[in-house]
Structures are given as C-alpha cells and as structure tokens.
C-alpha cells in the first residue's frame with residue numbers, strides 16, 4: 060500500500076483542494092499554475108497535521124524525509140541553499156487552514172538565518188541593515204511562536220533602543236543598531252529557554268512546522284472556531300515559501316489589496332501599501348500604511364503588474380479577492396489570495412455588479428451571499444433626526460451604529476457583555492487574543508490600525524460596528540480613562556460609534572432600523588423566483604406587521620396574543636380575570652378585554668391586507684400575568700399565586716390546557732378575531748385571511764374540543780367569515796400522532812422552541828445559561844439546538860409529523876414559527892421537508908427569503924448533477 064503523501068510543491072497538481080492544502084496553499088498552487096507571480100514553495104498537508112494531532116503531537120513517519128526532498132527541490136529552483144553561509148535560502152513558514160481564520164494561527168518569517176547566513180545575506184544584497192533587520196525579526200518571531208516567549212520583552216528592547224538613538228521609526232535604526240539588537244534578542248532567547256538560538260536551519264524548520272501545527276490548538280483558535288462553527292478536526296496545512304523581501308530598500312515594499320471595496324462593494328483601488336517593509340508590519344499595525352494609490356507614483360512597474368494581476372484573479376475566481384503582495388526590487392510577488400471577507404452590503408453590491416459585468420450568473424449571485432450576514436444590513440443606524448456632536452473621527456471600518464459603556468479590555472467586555480450590558484470595547488489596537496471580548500462587545504473603537512487591521516477585519520466578519528484608527532483617542536489604562544478630542548471619559552461612561560461614517564460621539568444617540576437597500580431587493584427578487592417556501596413573519600403589533608411587509612413577508616405565521624394581555628392598561632383587567640372566583644367573574648373581565656383584542660386584530664389584519672394572518676390563542680401559564688409572591692400586596696392575591704404555582708410551569712397549565720379548562724378565555728379571543736375580520740371586510744371591502752391556531756396540543760381530543768369551540772363561536776358571531784382552524788405542533792406526541800391530529804386541523808405550524816425543549820428535555824428558560832454553555836464549549840453539542848434546528852432529533856420528529864399529517868390530509872398546510880424559521884440551515888431543512896412556509900422575526904425575513912432560494916437552487920443543482928451522471 061502506498062503511504063500517504065504529505066507534501067506538494069506549488070507547481071504540482073493535487074486532487075485534494077483546500078481541504079488538503081488549506082486555503083492559502085490551494086491559492087498559492089492555483090496561482091502558480093495560472094502563471095501569476097508567486098514565490099516558490101511547498102505545502103505540508105492538513106493530513107499531516109491531523110496525523111500529528113492523533114499521534115500525540117509527533118510528526119508522522121516519513122514526513123521528515125518528504126520535507127527534505129522538497130527543500131532540495133526548492134533549493135534547485137531558487138539557486139540558493141538552505142542554511143548557506145554565503146547566499147542563504149530563506150523561507151517563511153505559514154499556517155493555512157481550509158477555512159480562513161484571520162490572525163488566529165502562527166507565521167514565522169526569515170527562517171534559515173543564523174549568525175553566518177546573516178553575513179551572507181548582507182553580502183549578496185549589499186544591504187547589511189536589511190540583513191540584520193531580517194535576523195532580529197526571526198529571533199523574535201521564532202522565540203514567540205516556537206518557544207512561547209512573551210513578545211513584550213523584545214518590543215521593549217526595540218522601543219528602548221529607538222529612544223536611546225533618538226529616532227522615532229524602526230527604519231531609522233542603523234545596521235549597527237540592529238546588530239546590537241540581535242545580541243540583546245539572543246540573550247533574551249537564551250534567558251527564556253535556557254538554550255542558544257538554534258543555528259541549524261533544518262532544526263529551525265522542523266520546530267517551526269510543529270509550532271504551526273500546535274497553533275491549531277491554541278486557545279484563541281479554539282474560541283474562533285467555536286464562534287464560527289468550524290470543526291476542530293480540520294487541522295491546518297503549513298506553507299513553506301521562499302522569502303521575498305519588501306524591506307530591501309525603496310524599490311521594495313509590501314501591501315494588501317482588495318479587488319473591490321470590502322465595505323461597500325464599489326469598484327476601485329482599495330488597499331494599503333508600505334514602502335520598504337515586510338508584511339507583518341501592515342497586518343500588525345506597527346506602521347501606519349499609505350493608501351494603495353500612492354504605490355502608483357513610487358513603484359509604477361509593480362503597480363501596473365498588480366492591477367493586471369488583480370483583474371486576472373477576479374476573472375479566474377469569479378469572486379472578489381483579498382490579496383497580500385510584496386515587491387522586491389520592483390518585482391511583484393503575490394503571497395496570498397482568498398475570497399475577500401466583506402460586509403453584507405459589499406457582498407450584495409459586488410454580486411449584483413458581477414452579474415451586470417457578465418462575470419457570474421444570477422443563480423451564482425444568490426448562492427454567494429451568506430444569509431447569516433444579511434443581519435448586518437439590518438443593523439441600527441444613528442437616528443438622522445437626533446442631534447449629536449462628533450467628538451472625534453476614525454476610519455469607518457465596519458458599518459452599523461452602537462451605543463454602550465466604555466470598557467478597556469477584552470475580559471471586562473466579555474464579563475459585562477455576557478451580563479447583558481451593551482459595551483463598546485475601546486483599545487489602542489486589538490489582537491487575536493481579544494477575540495472573546497470582541498464577541499461580546501456591541502461595538503469596537505481603536506486608536507490605531509487601518510481598515511485591514513485585526514479589529515476592522517474581525518468586526519466586519521461579525522457584522523459589528525467598528526471605528527478604527529481614531530487618532531484623537533488616547534487611553535490611560537492605569538487610570539482606566541480615555542481622552543477623546545480633549546474630553547476625558549472613564550470606563551463605564553457611555554459612548555456611541557457609527558461604523559458607517561467613523562464618527563465617535565460622547566453619550567447615547569437614539570438609533571433607527573435601516574431600510575432594505577436596492578441591491579439587496581434585486582438579489583432577493585431574483586431569489587424569489589426560485590424559492591418554494593413562502594416566508595411569513597412573527598408579529599404581534601401593526602408596526603411589526605408593517606415592517607415585516609416592507610421586508611417582503613408574505614403573511615404573519617405567528618401572532619402571539621399574550622403580549623396584548625401584558626399592555627399596561629390591560630394588565631389590571633387580566634388580573635381581575637385571573638383573580639375572579641368563578642366563570643361569571645372571569646367573563647365580566649373578559650368582556651372588557653374583548654373590544655381591546657378586537658382593535659388589535661383589526662389593525663393587524665389591515666396592515667397585512669391580502670395576506671394570511673395566524674393568530675395564536677393564549678399560551679403562557681397564568682402566573683406570568685401576576686406579580687411575584689414577594690411583590691403581591693394583598694392576601695387574596697398571594698393565595699391565588701400559591702394556587703397557581705407549579706414546579707414546571709412550562710410543562711404545566713398553559714396552552715390548550717388552559718383553553719380547555721377556562722373555555723371563556725378562548726371564546727373571547729375567537730370572538731374578537733371573527734368580529735375584527737368582519738369589521739375589516741366591511742371597512743375595506745377585502746376579507747382578511749384568518750387562521751386561528753391552538754397551542755400545545757398533544758392529543759386529537761384536545762383539538763377536537765377546541766375546534767368545536769372555535770366553530771361554535773364563529774357561527775354565533777358571523778357565519779359568513781371564512782377562517783382556518785389549526786394547531787401548533789410543538790410536543791413530541793403531537794408529531795407522532797399527527798395522523799389523528801390532522802383530522803381536526805386545517806394547518807400545522809411547528810413550534811420548534813417548545814418542540815426542542817420537550818424532545819431534548821432541555822428547559823428553554825434555563826439550558827442556555829447553564830449546562831448548554833458547557834456542552835457547546837466542550838463540543839458535546841456542535842450547535843445550540845435552540846438556534847439551529849437539531850435536524851437528526853427534532854427534525855426527525857418533524858418529518859414523522861409531515862408524513863403522518865399529510866397521510867391523513869394530503870394538502871394539509873404546513874409551516875414553522877419557532878425561532879428556527881429565521882435560521883439559514885434550519886430554513887434549508889424546512890425546504891427539504893416540504894413545508895409550505897417559514898415564519899420568523901421581521902428583521903430576519905430577507906435572510907429567510909434568501910436561505911429558501913438557496914435551498915431551492917441547491918436542490919435543483921443536485922438534481923441536475925444526478926441527471927448528468
């Protein structure tokens with residue numbers, strides 16, 4: 060049996076793609092094979108990383124020899140020898156997983172330098188300063204990444220040296236200064252590790268490869284994977300790439316570029332460039348780079364090459380690219396290309412433009428937009444009618460606005476964010492170690508760094524507002540204060556940021572919900588032609604109904620009536636009803652509620668004219684309408700509260716159980732619905748499409764009785780009003796006995812919140828704050844089942860319900876109104892199940908429309924594939 064092959068040169072085709080070579084390795088190989096200028100090198104596969112991990116962190120057999128063979132081939136290509144004292148071959152060792160995890164794993168540059176090779180490099184380049192600079196960078200990076208030395212010691216020495224020499228910038232240090240620094244760095248290395256800095260280039264390489272594999276398991280990479288749902292067992296590839304030098308002098312440089320603006324999607328030059336510098340200077344925000352356009356004047360030849368290469372890459376990948384490049388002595392080299400992380404607005408605009416440019420089809424455009432990202436487009440903005448004063452301006456790094464309390468470190472952001480406070484994380488600059496704080500912050504403000512800095516990239520990916528590079532901001536971490544354009548503020552004071560304009564405002568500013576933009580409407584419109592699922596909204600008020608319609612909702616799938624019972628002026632009447640001694644007393648109170656409910660329904664029917672509205676009758680346990688025992692003022696109230704108390708109220712007297720015991724409540728509600736329907740028809744000439752829904756049904760007999768009640772009241776009120784009578788399916792028994800229940804129902808709507816709670820035995824009120832967090836952190840479960848449908852468990856129950864329900868009534872209308880109705884993966888599952896509609900919160904309607912279209916297209920694609928094979 061042939062043993063597994065672990066290493067591929069960039070110019071060797073491999074069948075494994077990005078799963079095997081990682082995104083970066085696959086990109087370098089593809090570019091090399093396209094003829095784009097890329098430095099020579101090879102990729103050690105993710106297979107090798109997985110073997111290393113499962114071997115208890117030992118390199119798999121044969122890998123050492125295989126690397127050695129590829130080093131030899133690289134030496135041939137480069138015409139230089141690894142570790143050579145006269146003209147050394149230097150390499151970078153770069154991580155690269157199948158899924159991009161920006162900044163999460165490690166990279167080491169200039170590998171192959173030692174005390175002798177540094178002289179050789181100085182000799183061949185005629186630039187001693189550059190050679191020394193490369194070596195001191197290696198010692199620091201290697202020390203940090205391979206030996207885990209804290210980088211601050213190195214940074215401090217560099218800062219001290221600059222101060223001692225009276226210079227501001229790294230580039231102002233001379234060759235001799237840097238030679239001194241090398242000695243200091245080697246001493247730090249020795250002190251920290253008890254060993255001398257390794258002089259053997261092959262030892263450096265082997266240890267660097269292991270360190271990159273190890274970085275796959277670093278805490279920050281784990282947090283990142285958990286946040287983005289990336290499986291832990293993918294592993295990273297390692298790319299060994301011949302070094303090209305952007306810090307060789309004024310004819311060299313380094314930069315990053317996007318083929319389109321990642322914030323807006325507009326075409327044009329977008330990126331940053333640093334002359335005479337190496338890549339990590341840009342990424343780490345150590346020096347503030349110039350806009351890419353400035354490269355045109357400084358390095359015209361390389362600039363033209365760059366534009367041409369960007370055009371070719373977009374054409375080849377038919378997608379917006381994010382590239383890293385280096386210019387060495389006027390020659391351009393691409394170090395990386397990948398599909399660019401972009402805001403939702405940019406994704407939508409670029410997709411629409413690319414259809415116009417003939418680069419992609421409409422179906423491609425629909426498939427390309429991440430529905431989960433659309434949430435971003437629906438983020439709050441500053442209320443344009445409010446007044447505010449801009450205290451300072453930074454870069455508009457990630458759109459949306461947020462108000463919150465200032466916090467100055469990631470731990471505090473995490474703590475307060477988890478406690479439910481809205482916080483703005485204010486930092487000099489963020490690093491990947493801040494990831495846990497970034498996740499919890501409502502917005503991010505940094506003093507330093509550009510549009511491609513860590514804070515900016517991560518915030519855009521998360522869809523959070525971010526203002527970066529705010530010069531007027533300074534932070535005094537020991538006093539826990541900041542100054543902003545002359546004003547001093549303390550941690551805990553409120554700040555507002557607008558990531559769309561870069562404005563920073565002291566105090567709170569009212570926010571407004573944004574409108575659907577035209578490009579999004581265009582793509583959603585294209586998608587609507589393909590989707591089979593209808594999309595409705597969960598809405599309890601005329602305002603929500605109107606918003607939902609604006610977003611394209613095709614009806615209301617869940618109008619929860621309990622919220623109407625909670626309104627301030629109604630609660631006393633509801634309490635009067637609950638406190639009543641008998642049916643007569645309850646009816647008196649209900650008579651007062653009837654016109655109020657009727658008014659609510661009329662307004663909702665009018666807002667949804669022409670579209671179906673599902674009204675769900677009262678569901679929660681009654682104690683929710685009463686004060687707590689401690690807050691109750693009189694003895695009678697306390698007695699009633701005690702009577703109603705249940706150990707498990709969510710499994711207790713609620714839903715249809717309540718409706719059956721106190722039928723006058725549901726009677727009042729049905730009466731209000733029917734009267735409202737008749738009134739609206741009389742007023743507008745259009746009959747509302749009414750659906751009355753009974754909650755928490757487990758047995759056919761429950762629904763039979765409630766249907767009887769419904770029909771009886773409707774007949775009494777207005778026999779001419781048409782309506783459907785159906786049920787929530789939110790208990791496992793209801794799924795299993797859907798055949799019987801369907802006999803009494805015109806429609807089913809899956810209540811997957813309760814169905815998840817009851818099928819898994821996870822309390823929906825407590826699980827997420829308790830053991831479920833542990834389950835997710837420890838990987839017992841990959842996804843929160845209250846967020847993404849547990850397809851194999853709850854999903855199977857739904858499948859049974861669909862099959863059995865439709866066996867009784869082939870045309871039974873089926874929908875979902877649990878939170879999952881607005882989650883892309885769950886929407887795809889609902890499509891597969893053959894439901895008629897999903898219903899979700901108004902702001903998620905665009906997302907559900909897109910997810911439903913994508914599911915339909917994916918199904919068509921699979922069918923076409925099957926037919927052609």
Ligand code: PEP
Nearest residue numbers: 789810811812813876877
């Ligand atoms: C459900 O249980 O999924 C549902 C939609 O109803 P509620 O969340 O109101 O219980």
Ligand code: MG
Nearest residue numbers: 789810812813
């Ligand atoms: Mg429910």
